[in-house]
Structure formats: structure tokens, C-alpha cells
Amino acid sequence: HPLDAEGADPFAVARIAAEQLASATGVERHDIALTLGSGWAKAAELIGETVATIPATEIYGFSAPALTGHVGTLRSILLPNGKRALVIGARTHYYEGHGVRRVVHSVRTAAAAGARIMVLTNGAGGIKEHWEPGTPVLISDHINLTADSPLEGATFIDLTDLYSERLRGIARGIRPELDEGVYVQFRGPHYETPAEVQMAKTIGGHIVGMSTALEAIAAREAGMEVLGFSLITNLAAGISPEPLSHAEVLEAGRAAEPVISELLARVVAA
Numbered sequence: 001h002p003l004d005a006e007g008a009d010p011f012a013v014a015r016i017a018a019e020q021l022a023s024a025t026g027v028e029r030h031d032i033a034l035t036l037g038s039g040w041a042k043a044a045e046l047i048g049e050t051v052a053t054i055p056a057t058e059i060y061g062f063s064a065p066a067l068t069g070h071v072g073t074l075r076s077i078l079l080p081n082g083k084r085a086l087v088i089g090a091r092t093h094y095y096e097g098h099g100v101r102r103v104v105h106s107v108r109t110a111a112a113a114g115a116r117i118m119v120l121t122n123g124a125g126g127i128k129e130h131w132e133p134g135t136p137v138l139i140s141d142h143i144n145l146t147a148d149s150p151l152e153g154a155t156f157i158d159l160t161d162l163y164s165e166r167l168r169g170i171a172r173g174i175r176p177e178l179d180e181g182v183y184v185q186f187r188g189p190h191y192e193t194p195a196e197v198q199m200a201k202t203i204g205g206h207i208v209g210m211s212t213a214l215e216a217i218a219a220r221e222a223g224m225e226v227l228g229f230s231l232i233t234n235l236a237a238g239i240s241p242e243p244l245s246h247a248e249v250l251e252a253g254r255a256a257e258p259v260i261s262e263l264l265a266r267v268v269a270a
């Protein structure tokens with residue numbers, strides 16, 4: 001794989017991917033990019049007019065997704081305001097073990113394609129007890145428990161205001177009741193034990209997941225403004241008495257889709 005070679009330059013790979021994307025979609029430059037996580041896929045239909053849908057495997061550096069519910073496509077969408085959105089339906093999760101370069105390749109490709117805003121969405125577990133399954137929440141900050149980073153070498157990047165206060169303000173202007181929380185990225189693929197959820201709570205986390213933090217760091221390195229949304233599809237282990245099930249997760253996502261897709265469509269068009 002082009003990103004696995006020791007001396008590979010991930011930014012060169014992203015530039016090639018962006019060029020291929022421009023010629024495959026006929027869209028020279030994309031202004032905003034969105035990664036749609038569990039439960040968010042429907043948003044792609046609502047945010048604007050799809051002008052092209054490309055199988056991600058056709059673009060340099062992308063691989064087939066490992067998770068059902070994630071479609072392996074890249075979509076170019078014309079927004080009502082005339083801007084171009086790139087919808088990434090091909091997230092690579094850290095737990096797939098392909099390395100961080102593959103996890104953040106889509107973000108780097110979006111940046112190389114011109115995107116200045118990166119919207120990262122995911123399905124996640126909730127620690128705040130009043131959050132019902134199906135609740136969308138804004139990510140205000142993150143705690144990266146992967147013990148890894150997309151940054152290589154002495155690349156010291158400031159992560160203050162990583163999850164843009166400005167973009168969160170726009171989202172709250174559209175949906176004032178939106179709550180927010182600190183997202184904790186675990187390596188996965190196992191869900192947390194109740195003790196690990198209590199640890200996440202003790203260290204200041206409100207949301208537990210297996211994505212997003214590493215992608216956000218790469219987006220900031222590429223100079224993008226980041227907006228993060230979690231769909232709380234389940235209460236994290238131990239917060240509620242029932243055990244977790246992936247079926248419950250998918251069901252909560254499906255039920256919430258119309259609401260969150262509409263929300264995302266309005267935020268993106270703002």
C-alpha cells in the first residue's frame with residue numbers, strides 16, 4: 001500500500017488522491033469535507049445535489065471499509081450556497097490495524113482538494129446519564145487514548161480550540177438545545193469495560209468512541225477548521241444496566257437519522 005512504505009510521503013499520496021478525485025468528479029476544488037460515521041450516512045442525501053459518487057477504492061490510498069454501515073464511496077455534492085462538499089463514506093478505523101496514515105488519509109486528501117472545513121461525525125457511547133440513545137452532541141474537545149498520533153517527527157501542533165468554537169456556535173444557532181462533550185478515543189475494537197468508562201469520566205470525558213481524535217489532529221495539521229459531532233447511540237458500558245449490542249447501536253442510529261441529517265444539512269449550508 002502506498003502509505004505503508006517506510007519513506008512514503010503521506011502528503012504526496014494525498015495530493016495524488018486529490019488530483020484523481022478532481023478528474024473523477026469533474027470538481028476542481030472542494031470547500032468543505034464531511035466524514036459520516038455510524039448513523040450519519042443519510043445526511044449525504046440531504047445536504048445538496050450529488051454530482052458524482054466514486055468508489056473509494058478507485059482513489060489512491062483508500063481501501064475498502066471494514067465496517068457495515070460505512071459505504072466505501074466518496075461523493076461530490078453541490079451545496080445550495082454553491083459551495084462544493086466532499087462526503088467521505090469510507091472511514092478507516094484505527095482498530096483495523098493499518099496504521100494512522102491510513103486513518104487520516106481521507107482528511108489529508110480533503111485538505112489537498114482544497115477543503116478548509118472538516119466535519120467529523122461518529123457514533124459513540126455516552127457518559128452523561130441524561131443523554132438518550134439517538135442524541136446528537138457537539139464535540140468540544142478530545143482526550144486521545146490511542147497513545148498514537150498522525151504527526152510524524154518534530155511536528156509540534158497547537159490543539160487549542162481544535163473543535164472550532166465558531167462552528168459550534170453556528171450549530172447551536174440552528175439547534176440551541178445541542179449539548180456538547182469531551183470525546184475520548186479508545187483504540188478498540190472492544191467496547192470499554194465499566195471501569196474504563198469510569199476512568200474516562202474521571203479524567204473529564206463525556207463521550208467514548210473509536211475514531212475522530214486522530215482525524216481531527218491531522219485536520220488541524222492541514223490548517224482546516226474542525227467541527228465534530230457524535231451521535232450517542234448507546235450509553236457507555238456501566239452507565240446503564242443493559243449490556244451493549246451492535247444491533248442496538250445500529251437501531252438507534254437509524255431512528256435518529258432524519259433529525260441529525262437535517263441538522264447537518266443546515267449547519268453545512270450556513
Ligand SMILES: Nc1nc2[nH]c(I)nc2c(=O)[nH]1
Nearest residue numbers: 123124125208209210233249
Ligand atoms: N469506544 C466506544 N465506541 C463506540 N461506538 C459506539 I456507536 N458506541 C461506542 C461505545 O460505547 N464505546
